[in-house]
Every structure is written in structure tokens, then in C-alpha cells.
Amino acid sequence: MIYQAKIEQIGTVYAVEFPDIKGCYSQGESLEEAIEMAKEALNGHLSSLIKNNFGIPKAAYTRGYPIPVLPEVSFALQLRKLRGKRTQKEAAEILGIRQQAYRKLEDVKNTNPRLLTIEKVAAKLGGRLKINLIQEKVF
Numbered sequence: 550m551i552y553q554a555k556i557e558q559i560g561t562v563y564a565v566e567f568p569d570i571k572g573c574y575s576q577g578e579s580l581e582e583a584i585e586m587a588k589e590a591l592n593g594h595l596s597s598l599i600k601n602n603f604g605i606p607k608a609a610y611t612r613g614y615p616i617p618v619l620p621e622v623s624f625a626l627q628l629r630k631l632r633g634k635r636t637q638k639e640a641a642e643i644l645g646i647r648q649q650a651y652r653k654l655e656d657v658k659n660t661n662p663r664l665l666t667i668e669k670v671a672a673k674l675g676g677r678l679k680i681n682l683i684q685e686k687v688f
Contacts, residue, residue, distance in 0.1 A: 550623040553613035554587040556580065568610040570594055584614060592619045596657040599625045624667075624678065625657050631674040644673050 555566045563583035565575040567590075575590035577583030595618060598605055605626055618626070632640045632655075641651035653659050654670070662670070671678045 550608070550618040550626065551615045552591055552608045552618065553610045554584075554591070554616050555610070555613045556583050556587070565590065567591060567594075567616075568613070569606045569608055571606075584616070587614065587616050591616050592622050595622050595626065599629060599655065599657060605629065621657050621660055624662070625655050625660060627678050628655055628670065628674075631671065631676040631678070640674065644670060 552567055552569055555568055557564050557566075558580075562576045562578060563580055565577070565583050565587045567573040567587075570591070573590055573594040575583070575586040577586045595605065599622070635643075637651050637655065638648045641648040644651065654662055654666075667678055
């Protein structure tokens with residue numbers, strides 16, 4: 550899962566913007582620092598959207614610097630998509646687990662599912678979960 554960052558040099562700083570994600574900005578004193586700050590801004594912003602149950606924008610912008618989404622953030626985003634319009638309680642009932650256990654799966658800071666759990670969640674919620682565990686340098 551990747552979003553593209555628009556990075557422009559403005560004076561002595563590199564300004565970062567994610568055109569697909571309103572309000573997600575950062576900056577750095579060099580291009581390399583701007584890219585690192587973009588990773589933090591992207592994953593922090595997406596984590597906040599997940600936590601506050603806001604919609605997650607599609608990655609549509611294609612002309613910038615590719616910034617990867619961390620595996621735990623990607624998992625939570627995909628899980629939210631699989632859940633669809635169901636509540637966490639309804640999803641938990643389908644999985645045969647307590648609501649608190651399900652909530653933890655969608656919590657970026659606390660999720661740590663086993664592979665068997667990921668497989669079970671995908672099968673019972675009727676979809677697929679793709680987890681990229683290796684963060685390649687994509688730019």
C-alpha cells in the first residue's frame with residue numbers, strides 16, 4: 550500500500566503534501582529528510598483516521614514520491630474495508646470473538662495478530678488481506 554507525496558522545494562525547505570489526503574503535510578530541510586518526514590506524516594495521519602473512524606481516501610495521485618504505508622497501518626485499513634458497514638461488534642460476532650479483541654485488531658498501536666488469525670479474519674469476513682512485511686525503498 551503506497552501513497553504518492555508531492556514534494557516541492559520552497560526556499561530552503563522541502564514541503565510535503567499528500568494530494569489524496571486532506572490535511573496531511575510535512576517538510577524537511579533536505580529531500581531525504583522530507584521523505585522520512587513524509588513517512589511519519591502519512592502513517593500518523595492514516596492511524597488517526599482509523600482511530601477516529603473516518604473514511605480512508607483512495608491512493609489516486611500518481612506523480613509524486615511513493616511513500617509506503619507501514620504493515621500495521623495497512624492491516625488496519627484493509628480490515629476496516631473488509632468490515633464494511635458492519636460495526637466492530639457485528640464483525641466480532643462473525644469471527645466468534647469478543648468485541649474488545651476485535652477492536653484491538655483495528656488498533657494500529659496494539660495490533661499484533663498471528664498469521665492464523667489474519668487468515669481466519671479474511672475468510673470469515675469474505676475477503677483477502679495482503680500484508681507486506683518488508684519495507685522496500687520505493688523511490
